Amino acid sequence: MIYYVSANAPREGNGSKEMPFRRINDAARIAVPGDEVIVAPGIYREYVNPVNAGTEEKRITYRSEKPLGAVITGAELLTGWKKVKGTTWTARVNNGIFGTYNPYKEVVCGDWYFSPVIRHTGSVYLNDAAMYECSSLEECEAGKPDPHAWTQDEAKYLWYTEQDGEETVLYANFHGKDPNKQKVEISVRRNCFMPDKTGIGYITVSGFLITKAATTWAPPAAYQDGMIGPHWSRGWIIEDCEVSNSRCCGISLGKYLDPENDMYFFHKKVKSPTQMERDAVCRGQYHGWLKEKVGGHIIRRCNVHHCEQTGIVGRMGGVFSTIEDCHIHHICNSQQLGGAETAGIKLHAAIDVTIRRNHIHNCIMGVWLDWEAQGARVSQNLMHDNCRPEGREQARGAMFSTDIFVEVGHGPTLIDNNVLMSPVSITIPSEGIACVHNLILGGFSLINSGVDSVVNGQREPRYTPYHIRHRTEVAGFMTILHGDDRIYNNLFIQAYPIQDKERKPTDAEYQTVGTAPFDIFPTYEEWFAPFVPGAKPDMGALAKVHFGHLPVWVEGNAYFNGATVCKHEKHKLLDKRSKVTIALEEKDGKYSLKTNVYAKLKNFKDGIICTETLGKAFEPEQRFENPDGTDIVFDRDYFGNHRGTETIPGPFASAEDAEKILY
Numbered sequence: 001m002i003y004y005v006s007a008n009a010p011r012e013g014n015g016s017k018e019m020p021f022r023r024i025n026d027a028a029r030i031a032v033p034g035d036e037v038i039v040a041p042g043i044y045r046e047y048v049n050p051v052n053a054g055t056e057e058k059r060i061t062y063r064s065e066k067p068l069g070a071v072i073t074g075a076e077l078l079t080g081w082k083k084v085k086g087t088t089w090t091a092r093v094n095n096g097i098f099g100t101y102n103p104y105k106e107v108v109c110g111d112w113y114f115s116p117v118i119r120h121t122g123s124v125y126l127n128d129a130a131m132y133e134c135s136s137l138e139e140c141e142a143g144k145p146d147p148h149a150w151t152q153d154e155a156k157y158l159w160y161t162e163q164d165g166e167e168t169v170l171y172a173n174f175h176g177k178d179p180n181k182q183k184v185e186i187s188v189r190r191n192c193f194m195p196d197k198t199g200i201g202y203i204t205v206s207g208f209l210i211t212k213a214a215t216t217w218a219p220p221a222a223y224q225d226g227m228i229g230p231h232w233s234r235g236w237i238i239e240d241c242e243v244s245n246s247r248c249c250g251i252s253l254g255k256y257l258d259p260e261n262d263m264y265f266f267h268k269k270v271k272s273p274t275q276m277e278r279d280a281v282c283r284g285q286y287h288g289w290l291k292e293k294v295g296g297h298i299i300r301r302c303n304v305h306h307c308e309q310t311g312i313v314g315r316m317g318g319v320f321s322t323i324e325d326c327h328i329h330h331i332c333n334s335q336q337l338g339g340a341e342t343a344g345i346k347l348h349a350a351i352d353v354t355i356r357r358n359h360i361h362n363c364i365m366g367v368w369l370d371w372e373a374q375g376a377r378v379s380q381n382l383m384h385d386n387c388r389p390e391g392r393e394q395a396r397g398a399m400f401s402t403d404i405f406v407e408v409g410h411g412p413t414l415i416d417n418n419v420l421m422s423p424v425s426i427t428i429p430s431e432g433i434a435c436v437h438n439l440i441l442g443g444f445s446l447i448n449s450g451v452d453s454v455v456n457g458q459r460e461p462r463y464t465p466y467h468i469r470h471r472t473e474v475a476g477f478m479t480i481l482h483g484d485d486r487i488y489n490n491l492f493i494q495a496y497p498i499q500d501k502e503r504k505p506t507d508a509e510y511q512t513v514g515t516a517p518f519d520i521f522p523t524y525e526e527w528f529a530p531f532v533p534g535a536k537p538d539m540g541a542l543a544k545v546h547f548g549h550l551p552v553w554v555e556g557n558a559y560f561n562g563a564t565v566c567k568h569e570k571h572k573l574l575d576k577r578s579k580v581t582i583a584l585e586e587k588d589g590k591y592s593l594k595t596n597v598y599a600k601l602k603n604f605k606d607g608i609i610c611t612e613t614l615g616k617a618f619e620p621e622q623r624f625e626n627p628d629g630t631d632i633v634f635d636r637d638y639f640g641n642h643r644g645t646e647t648i649p650g651p652f653a654s655a656e657d658a659e660k661i662l663y
Helices: 024-028 137-142 273-286 516-520 524-531 539-546 597-601
Strands: 002-005 036-039 042-045 060-064 070-073 075-077 082-085 088-094 124-126 158-164 167-173 184-187 203-206 209-211 237-239 242-244 249-252 298-300 303-307 310-315 322-324 327-331 343-348 354-356 359-363 367-370 377-379 382-384 404-407 413-416 424-427 433-436 443-445 453-455 458-460 464-467 474-478 485-488 491-493 552-555 557-560 572-574 582-587 590-595
Touching: 002 024, 024 036, 024 060, 088 137, 124 167, 137 158, 137 167, 242 249, 249 303, 273 464, 273 474, 303 310, 310 327, 327 343, 343 359, 404 413, 524 539, 557 597
Parallel strands: 002 036, 036 060, 042 070, 060 203, 070 209, 203 237, 209 242, 237 298, 242 303, 249 310, 298 322, 303 327, 310 343, 322 354, 327 359, 343 367, 354 377, 359 382, 367 404, 377 413, 404 424, 413 433, 424 443, 433 485, 485 552, 491 557, 557 572
Antiparallel strands: 075 184, 082 088, 088 167, 124 184, 158 167, 453 458, 464 474, 582 590
């Protein structure tokens, strides 16, 4: 069955082509497996709440008739503004429009939220750009931009809100613009396209512009909403959509509501937030966290931008998913919201998740994989400018910046064939990481750090789970021993001046490029010596090794402009004399590299890396392999070009490939 929807239909219809529905949600209430909903261009100011699930064989498809022509928005136009003082205006809204959820009463807060609890979940938009909320009318009238905001010109447009009986009162400083002659909107609805029940799986959403929802802070053990998402189900496809201007999260692949463990620390405080996360994993098993029921989603060719917590978020619900060919940018740039859940992509339990061929830039972090990135692969991505602008200070509660952050995972986690161009490239307070064939212009950071705490004068380890291979079932818990990393065939260039020479590899935002931070770890031969066949199985004597560092493997890398070298590396190219230049050039929205580094490689060659080379991640005893258990051979480069029998360091099979359009 095909249902038709048109916001511009002369009257409500029955969903036929001759008499289309006026609201998408009218079709969402009745669509069943195999049905398709075709949505005509127009603005749909509604919340779409799909009632029925599709099946793997018969999906339910929602398609914009014209790509990005159908706009699903959580906002309403607000007119009737009256001047108050100078460039500040005011308008009133009857609270009846909000129903049971008034985003100008609800504040952004919760577990792992570190910024001051003064911002609301609602937003005011001027000509499709979010204005900045301030905490007093006086601040609004002053019209000065937040000094922490990444884009100062945008940050001068301010708004403030109060409640007056049954009305929400809004004030806004439009800096000389007449709001009654501009497009001014306020977010009203919490979500745009997201079932309120779990288990509504196998839905395709294609070609929509989804924007301006009053989403809530989405920490990992709590219910995680977004403007669009599958809400703890299986097999969604979100494709060719533009997702922008969420107060918190754009796309949610995240967690269901568990009333007994929802914002537990924020409300009860009697358990540590880390223990609450362990509880969430185990309770998830009880509530059906299985490969057959949850995850397996595809997000492809989406433009996700200007969201203030994450572009894509997900705790546990995103397992076995693929995020590919997306443009993710300008995430958490206001620095008005801050906490441990901010990035272009922020996933907990990214089990067998593939993140490939994306362009990720101007985010507070590019990709953050937190806990259980077991079988995750970050491959063939272009990442740059994932850092605060020069001179901009870190706001209270805001996180540090990096291209890729893998936190307290046991691996195997694979980072390969990426172009990583931010001042900090890879942050890994983890183990079981393989970095293969990347171009790396920034430092490694939080090496042998960022895991355990010292409380009451004693070390408090952070135990995190690992899983049955290619499943969600928990196999065990262990703290991070550090090491167990493989660093093969990468190209390291110290491209940025080191701003803080006092920082160490154990610190965040360590900017010294290279592999010297891995000197502290043993080689495999050194580590394995106490375990050789015939060695005495002495538990007491071996405890020192059981809780010591794991080995690392470092080979085949090339180093320029003073990039540092791990003492264990034998086959390498270290050029201390050449001056390498490298820049990312943009023309007409296309990005390419300009560099002389390939002339400096001369005849240096590497061998082809494969699953057999990388071995197994220690704790889960799982190979660096595809989600289906087959081997990976790294004979394809950033573009998918064949490498042949030997290759050069970095993400490109040849110097000629490096000159192509990257994105």
